[in-house]
Amino acid sequence: MKEQVFIYSPSFQSYKFHQEHPFNQLRVELTYDLLKSMNILSDEEIVFPRLATDDELALIHDRKYIDAVKRASEGKLSEEEAYNFGLGTEDTPIFPNMHEASSLLVGGTLTAVDYVMSNKALHALNLGGGLHHGFKGKASGFCIYNDSAVAIKYIQKKYDARVLYVDTDAHHGDGVQWAFYDDPTVCTLSIHETGRYLFPGTGNVTERGHGKGYGYSFNIPIDAFTEDESFLNIYRKSLQEIAEFFQPDVIITQNGADAHFLDPLTHLCSTIKIYEEIPKIAHEIAHTYCEGRWIAVGGGGYDIWRVVPRAWAHIWLTMKQHIPKGSLPQQWLEKWQPKSPVKLIPNWEDPIPLYEPIPRKKEIEEKNDMTLQKALHIIRENRPFNNHNQATESS
Known part of the structure; x- marks a missing residue:
């Protein structure tokens, strides 16, 4: 068994709406190249993704929607039809070969699943995945197909396993949550900026879930301008308590890197410090509760030059139990700086100070802590029974 595998293909770049669109998969290549420049990612650890089949996509998505994506890819979908499927919008414009590009991202996550669930690797990372806004019959928020939701259904069908899905993207993991809202064998945790200010407005x-799934959906909407200490306090406490409650067979983490202060689409004040800690805690939880089985995917992250490569590199470095300090590799900086519209941050650490002190710091922290208590209340007060046995009996 390998300790970890890195799912990668240059073809991930084919998932591209247009040059000015904020969702830019160049960030995957930037991260890949950063790790290669460090000599911390070997060719033996790289696994090429496959295309997801129509039947696999249909585990979550309507076949009419899949057909619409295919026709849109070939320029054969009318504007009215496209609109009904969430395609051709400002967020999710139509681009050539959209179906194939989207299927490859899903296939990458399914490849990661098979490596971990068939005991070929303890951990697997697919930075091309993490498209958590895709719905059953509609594109949303830059996401055509929902790779994590498909992967969870695939795990249920092929491996009969209980999945804990953890989403730390600044945007609510709505597509995954709603796909399993009534399912007690899937537990979802989303820590995100409050929907009062940010897409998609839910979370x-x-x-908390519906029917048999009530109590298996957890949302912790944090206040705008939340900083590192509050974010990590919420993440650490909620993940530990929920994992102990749910007792998963495998953990899937969605690792959006858009909670950083420099991200242009959100309003949080985290630094690179949270991206050092988030994978460490996930790694620890995976080894404590599910024999190390951990599948990690990418997600949001729109400062692709200064933030995402460093943030995402930490996931792989955690899997390798390697702690980087000091300067980024000089060859990487020299290669990419001429192509970057902003000055790259040359170190693993952010410059200090990164931003002016937040005047409402204490108020924000207290409000976030209250939200955490409300989210976990259902575990602490309303679960007098053993959840694992109950879920097994109900399913």
């Missing part, structure tokens, strides 16, 4: 703490 309230009261969204």
Whole structure:
């Protein structure tokens, strides 16, 4: 068994809306190249993704929607039809070969799943994945197909396993949550900026699941301008408590890197410090509760030059149990600086100070802590029974 595998293909770049679109998969190549420049990613650890089949996509998505994506890819979908499927919008414009490009991202996550669930590797990373806004029959928020949701259904069908899905993207993991809202064998945790200010506007703490799935959906909407200490306090406490409650067979983490202060689409004040700690805690939880089985995917992250490569590199470095300090590789900086519209941050650490002190720091921290308590209340007060046995009996 390998300790970890890195799912990668240059063809991930084919998932491209247009040159000015904020979702830019060049960030995957930037991260890959950063790791190669460090000599911390070997050719033996790289696994090429496959295309997801129509049947696999249909585990989550309507076949009419899949057909619409195919026709859109070939320029054969009318504007009215496209609109009904969430295609051709400002967020999700149509581009050539959209179906194939999207299927490859899903296939990458399924490749990661098979490596981990068939005991070929303990950990697997697919930075091309993490498209958590895709719905059953509609594109949304830069996402055509929802690779994590498909992967979870695939795990259920092929491996009969209980999945804990953890989403630390600044945007609510709505597509994954709603896909399993009534399913007690899937537990979802989303820590995100409050929907009062940010797309998609959902993810309230009261969204707890439905029917047999009630109590298996956890949302912790944090306040705008939240800083490192509050973010990590919420992440650490919630993940530890929820993992102990749910007892998963495998953990899938969605690692959006858009909670950083420099991200242009969000309003949080985290630094690179949270991206050092998030994978460390996930790694620890995976080894504590599910024999190390951990599948990690990418997600949001729109400062692709200064933030995402360093943030995402930490996931792989955690899998390798390598802690980087000091300067980034000089060859990487020299290669990419001429192509970057902004000055690259030359170190693993952010410059200090990164931003002016937040005047509402204490108020924000207290409000976030109250939200955390509300989110975990259902575990602490309303679960007098053993959840694993109950879920098994109900399913």
